[in-house]
Amino acid sequence: MVRAVRGLLMVLSAVAVSGAYGVAGAQQPDPTDVEVSGAELERFANAYVAVLEIGEAMEAELASVQSQEEAQAIQEEARREMVEALEARGLTVARYQVIARLVNTDPELQAEFLALLEELQSGGSTS
Numbered sequence: 001m002v003r004a005v006r007g008l009l010m011v012l013s014a015v016a017v018s019g020a021y022g023v024a025g026a027q028q029p030d031p032t033d034v035e036v037s038g039a040e041l042e043r044f045a046n047a048y049v050a051v052l053e054i055g056e057a058m059e060a061e062l063a064s065v066q067s068q069e070e071a072q073a074i075q076e077e078a079r080r081e082m083v084e085a086l087e088a089r090g091l092t093v094a095r096y097q098v099i100a101r102l103v104n105t106d107p108e109l110q111a112e113f114l115a116l117l118e119e120l121q122s123g124g125s126t127s
Contacts, residue, residue, distance in 0.1 A: 034098055034099075034102060036099055036102060036109065038112075040091075040099070041099070041109070041112055041113060041116065042116060043089045043090050043091055044089075044091065044096065044099045044100075044103075044113070045113060045116035045117055045120060046089050046120070047085055047086050047089040047091050047096060048100075048113075048117070049117070049120055049121075050082075050085035050088075050089070051082045051085055051086070054078050054081045054082050054085060055078065055082075057078070058074055058075065058077075058078035061074045062074055062075075
């Protein structure tokens with residue numbers, strides 16, 4: 001659970017993938033007008049875990065880089081992997097961002113998300 005709460009702060013940083021793909025400046029819908037189904041929240045939780053793992057692997061790799069060029073290459077590869085992880089779970093970067101904002105602002109949705117994360121981290125499957 002500690003990892004999940006710590007990870008909530010990483011949700012929005014993990015969607016930094018959008019910066020490389022021009023999504024960050026795009027007009028985003030008002031999160032209060034958006035519905036998230038249980039199935040979509042499950043896909044988001046699974047994508048979140050994958051993105052978090054990619055981010056952690058990237059951080060480990062960055063610890064041993066010798067140049068800015070190496071660091072940029074590692075970061076770009078991680079962004080690409082994150083986008084692929086989202087798409088493999090049926091989410092676009094934009095949709096992932098919208099759900100991340102909702103999870104960070106809606107206490108009820110956040111509780112559901114944390115329960116899904118806890119289940120995933122205890123070896124369960126939400127699929």
